[in-house]
Amino acid sequence: MSEVNQFGQPVGKALPDWQPRPWPQRVTLEGQYCRLEPLECRHANALYAAYATAEDTRSWTWLLREPDESEDAYRQWVDSVSSLSDPIHFAVIDRRTEMPVGSLALMRIDAKNGVMEVGHVHFSPRLSQTPMSTEAQWLLMHYAFNTLGYRRYEWKCNSLNAPSRRAAQRLGFQYEGCFRQALVIKGHNRDTDWFSIIDSEWSLVDRALRTWLAADNFTADGRQVRTLQSLRA
Template identity: 35%
Template sequence: MPFAISPVVLEGIGVRLEPLCTNHAAELYAIGQEQDDWQYMPRGAFESLEDTHQWIEAAQQLAATGEHISFTIIDTHSNRVAGSSRYLSIRPAHKGLEIGYTWLGREFQRSHVNTAAKLCLLSQAFDTLKALRVELKCDSRNERSQAAITRLGATREGVFRKHMIVRNDFVRDSVYFSIIDSEWPHIKRRLRQQLDAQ
């Protein structure tokens, strides 16, 4: 089967991931204005509804070229937009990709949403696309994200030193994690058990 990624709706335990579109702009703007939530992201919080539209349109342009596939995360318990995540660094020849650019509104942090959304994205990658490897990375200063990625069951592979120049010209080190296909069945069972227990 070809490693062909396209925008799809992903249904999970307490979440639904829909292809990112401008219909989500108002709700994303409403939950995406806290600067602290964007501290380690490539950009800052949304400054206006127009700014949110521009962010969505930029993501859609990356989707059109196959570079990124972006999703809006919806909490199905409340039927509210909870945040966003995406596939990036898509490498069809090597059956690999990265999950990243994940952010959640304040109300949805430390809830079932991140684990459930990652389970959806990982299931699509490994079970449908037959990926061999899924990467996750974060700013080395972001200890909370490192802990969250570790809780998923990903293996910490190392640090890319002076990897990226981010906001305010800060030269960031990136911590890389991965999950590979042989690990996925065990990780999938454990994540489902975690979500069922919540």
């Protein structure tokens, strides 16, 4: 509820106890299906091989980078980002095989206002559309809201990237609008769609994700019993 100042102007809800939040760290986050580890050069060879299992390079279309031409080129990119404090890249490790199968990052970190974004999401065929892929997202959300106490967690994507839009909404992000002509990427215009989860919504999103990820939500052949959307309803 918005408050009013001495001039009768609305000034927003008061947050008298608000303090800047801690900066996220290069930590390891453990789940039941996967583990997130800070991305390092030791992950590069296996990640390059995981991405190479795709039939083509369509998973790179919406990324800011072009596909790497060699394992060495990919390793050099990993080395260039592995010590950054923003974005902070994480490798997704399949706990069954102990092999990295994708990566994602926390980025555009604004500790003063308690806001950050998940981005640079690149999942190999070994990770896409598996419980691991949902758990990887949940692990970072849980870290942002429960461990660090952030107020807002963002997802942004190319407005034409329908799979990313669907993924955001499936996970519980709320659509906020389109920033037209926000970027020029690979020689093309990019309109950017914005999504977010805020702290007041997190308990419902968290409960639905935990319930969906539980073993009893899957049949013996791995099919989901209830959808995430139905669990939030």
